[in-house]
Amino acid sequence: RGMAADAVIQETLEKLKESYTDCDSSILYQAINSVYKNTFRNLVLETGIRCDGRTTTDLRPISCEVDTFKPLHGSALFERGQTQVLCSVTLDSEEAALRNDPVYEIPCDEDKNFFLHYEFPPYATNEIGRVGKFGRREIGHGALAEKSLKPVGFSFTIRLTSEVLASNESYSMATVCGGSLALMDAGVPISVHVAGVAIVLITAYSTEDNRSIEKYAILADILLIFMHATFNIY
Numbered sequence: 581r582g583m584a585a586d587a588v589i590q591e592t593l594e595k596l597k598e599s600y601t602d603c604d605s606s607i608l609y610q611a612i613n614s615v616y617k618n619t620f621r622n623l624v625l626e627t628g629i630r631c632d633g634r635t636t637t638d639l640r641p642i643s644c645e646v647d648t649f650k651p652l653h654g655s656a657l658f659e660r661g662q663t664q665v666l667c668s669v670t671l672d673s674e675e676a677a678l679r680n681d682p683v684y685e686i687p688c689d690e691d692k693n694f695f696l697h698y699e700f701p702p703y704a705t706n707e708i709g710r711v712g713k714f715g716r717r718e719i720g721h722g723a724l725a726e727k728s729l730k731p732v733g734f735s736f737t738i739r740l741t742s743e744v745l746a747s748n749e750s751y752s753m754a755t756v757c758g759g760s761l762a763l764m765d766a767g768v769p770i771s772v773h774v775a776g777v778a779i780v781l782i783t784a785y786s787t788e789d790n791r792s793i794e795k796y797a798i799l800a801d802i803l804l805i806f807m808h809a810t811f812n813i814y
Contacts, residue, residue: 581631582805589616625784625795632803639777639801644757646765654766658758660777660801662748667758669766672737693737694730698722698755704747721752728756728776734768749804750778777801 589612596608620631628635640661649655654669698718702709725742740762742755753776760774780802784795 585616585805589613621782621784624782624797624799628797630799630803631805634801636797636799644761646761652766654762654764654768656758656761656765658754658761660750660754660757661803662746663744663751663754664746665742665744665751665754665758667740667742667755667762669762669768670739670741671766671768672739693734694726695737695739696722696726696729696755696759697739697741698725698752699741699743700747700751701744704744704751721755724752725755725759728774729759729763729770736768738763738766738768747804749802753777 589609592612593605593609596603596612597605600608624630624636630636634640640663641659643657643659645657647655648657648666649668652668653671656667658665658667698721700718700721701711722742726740729740740759742759744751744755756774756776760770763770764773777800780799782797782799783793786792786794
């Protein structure tokens with residue numbers, strides 16, 4: 581779908597270049613991109629149907645597997661549409677917990693015995709690149725998922741590893757879902773079963789004052805193509 585949309589944009593750009601020879605290509609591309617983005621948004625705001633045929637509340641097909649790797653303490657494979665995440669749990673003694681430095685220790689702060697290692701390799705989006713250096717995505721999404729999955733009253737040190745195998749958005753929330761399954765597979769007590777899904781708000785403002793919201797839609801379980809088509813458009 582994304583490749584088809586890119587092909588249409590490129591074909592339109594080439595035709596406009598022939599008609600507007602004095603106009604810079606970047607200006608033509610911005611004009612096409614603006615129409616493209618508004619078309620995606622208006623389709624949802626006017627019909628309530630997304631480009632893949634789903635309504636605003638429909639989720640993609642979900643598949644879950646646990647105990648996928650027998651030697652590990654716990655493991656789970658979570659899929660939502662084209663997004664696929666593999667989570668594994670390793671347990672160790674309390675001695676492996678992260679001890680606070682007495683110099684910088686915050687009052688009432690406890691030793692850390694739960695770690696979530698979040699990996700988003702380039703092949704998850706069909707790309708090649710350097711592996712090993714963590715960016716803002718890995719740090720931020722890992723911290724978000726870690727706060728969502730903190731176990732309750734468990735006297736072991738836990739390392740939960742989440743590797744994004746394939747990504748078409750909502751991958752950090754897929755980590756929350758797969759991580760919850762892997763923790764339960766390992767017998768780690770958690771207060772509740774945890775799940776998450778990405779949510780996006782799109783709006784249409786009044787043409788008179790550009791402040792009053794005339795229409796809005798809340799989308800659950802978004803696709804990458806929709807993020808590219810609506811980001812920073814108001």
